[in-house]
Amino acid sequence: MSSRSEFEELTALTDDIPDGVWRTVAAAGAALVGLLVFASLDPIVAVGVLAVFVLAVTLVSAVEIVDAYEKRALTVFGEYRSLLEPGLNLVPPFVSRTYAFDVRTRVIDVAPQEAITRDNSPVTADAVVYYRIVDAKKAFLEVDDYETAISNLAQTTLRAVLGDMELDDTLSRRELINSRIRRDLDEPTDEWGISVEAVEVREVSPAAGVKSAMEEQSSAERRRRAMILEAQGERRSAVETAEGDKQADIIRSQGDKQSQILEAQGDAISTVLRAKSAESMGERAIIERGMESLERIGQGDSSTFIIPQELTSLVGRYGGHLSGSDIGSAASALESRDFDEETRSILGLDSIDELLTNLTEADHSNVGVEVDDEEAELEPEIETE
Numbered sequence: 001m002s003s004r005s006e007f008e009e010l011t012a013l014t015d016d017i018p019d020g021v022w023r024t025v026a027a028a029g030a031a032l033v034g035l036l037v038f039a040s041l042d043p044i045v046a047v048g049v050l051a052v053f054v055l056a057v058t059l060v061s062a063v064e065i066v067d068a069y070e071k072r073a074l075t076v077f078g079e080y081r082s083l084l085e086p087g088l089n090l091v092p093p094f095v096s097r098t099y100a101f102d103v104r105t106r107v108i109d110v111a112p113q114e115a116i117t118r119d120n121s122p123v124t125a126d127a128v129v130y131y132r133i134v135d136a137k138k139a140f141l142e143v144d145d146y147e148t149a150i151s152n153l154a155q156t157t158l159r160a161v162l163g164d165m166e167l168d169d170t171l172s173r174r175e176l177i178n179s180r181i182r183r184d185l186d187e188p189t190d191e192w193g194i195s196v197e198a199v200e201v202r203e204v205s206p207a208a209g210v211k212s213a214m215e216e217q218s219s220a221e222r223r224r225r226a227m228i229l230e231a232q233g234e235r236r237s238a239v240e241t242a243e244g245d246k247q248a249d250i251i252r253s254q255g256d257k258q259s260q261i262l263e264a265q266g267d268a269i270s271t272v273l274r275a276k277s278a279e280s281m282g283e284r285a286i287i288e289r290g291m292e293s294l295e296r297i298g299q300g301d302s303s304t305f306i307i308p309q310e311l312t313s314l315v316g317r318y319g320g321h322l323s324g325s326d327i328g329s330a331a332s333a334l335e336s337r338d339f340d341e342e343t344r345s346i347l348g349l350d351s352i353d354e355l356l357t358n359l360t361e362a363d364h365s366n367v368g369v370e371v372d373d374e375e376a377e378l379e380p381e382i383e384t385e
Contacts, residue, residue, distance in 0.1 A: 138193025
């Protein structure tokens with residue numbers, strides 16, 4: 001395990017060594033090997049081998065291959081000459097050096113920064129910056145280590161932006177923080193030939209005490225909202241219940257009123273029918289009732305009978321009409337007569353017109369039909385008698 005970590009550390013160290021150093025070491029090693037071989041060979045053969053070796057080294061040093069995602073700055077004797085485009089490039093051998101620049105979008109992780117907001121609340125925030133090299137010449141000539149420069153500039157800008165905002169804004173307005181940091185980074189990085197494509201604040205954390213207070217405030221706010229919602233629900237339920245009771249009372253009262261109206265109309269119609277029936281029966285009905293009473297009296301055991309004078313008079317008239325005797329000569333023919341004032345008052349016939357006036361049109365029609373039917377039933381019986 002330790003050997004692997006040492007190998008990784010050695011690899012990391014070798015990655016920082018420029019390619020020119022490796023070429024120089026390779027050339028020196030090749031020269032040493034060549035001298036040893038040259039000493040053991042024939043002079044003519046040795047000279048030929050040396051010439052071939054020098055030619056090979058020269059060709060290797062004069063050819064530069066640039067990858068598709070990068071550009072390389074070329075210097076000859078330390079002087080900047082040009083940018084090498086992707087592909088195969090020929091450069092002066094042994095006296096030139098190249099510096100590679102990756103032109104793809106790259107990311108820098110900004111270390112967490114502590115800042116004090118405008119309302120004196122300590123917060124910690126970290127971010128990531130996405131950038132891309134648009135001018136490799138400026139990146140080579142204008143800045144030493146552009147990644148370190150961008151990282152440091154992003155850290156100071158992040159602290160400055162958080163210091164100009166209140167705590168609530170730092171927690172809720174991430175887009176504003178991102179746009180302000182990107183705008184503040186654009187101006188200096190443009191001079192370095194670098195374009196900042198995006199800035200994203202990953203996390204903004206208030207101090208432990210502030211965070212605890214915010215949690216308590218949030219809990220209290222939730223409890224308040226819950227109590228308000230519960231009270232509103234209870235009030236709405238009470239209103240709905242009262243409204244339901246009110247509607248039920250109205251419906252019950254309307255039902256009772258309608259029932260009373262129908263019952264009163266029924267009583268009125270019944271009274272009218274009875275009154276009409278009694279009026280249509282007239283004197284014949286009274287005589288028939290009287291005869292039935294006399295029949296029941298005759299069936300009794302008593303030998304003494306008390307008969308009202310009015311009934312005897314009616315019976316006499318009825319007998320005279322049937323037999324044609326002298327008793328009935330003075331009497332008129334038996335026919336239906338109107339009741340006297342006292343009888344009409346007892347039967348309530350004088351109030352018929354008033355009852356009919358209070359009934360509806362439909363009730364009048366019903367009464368007429370029923371009365372006609374009743375009279376139709378009564379008249380044949382009277383005529384038979």
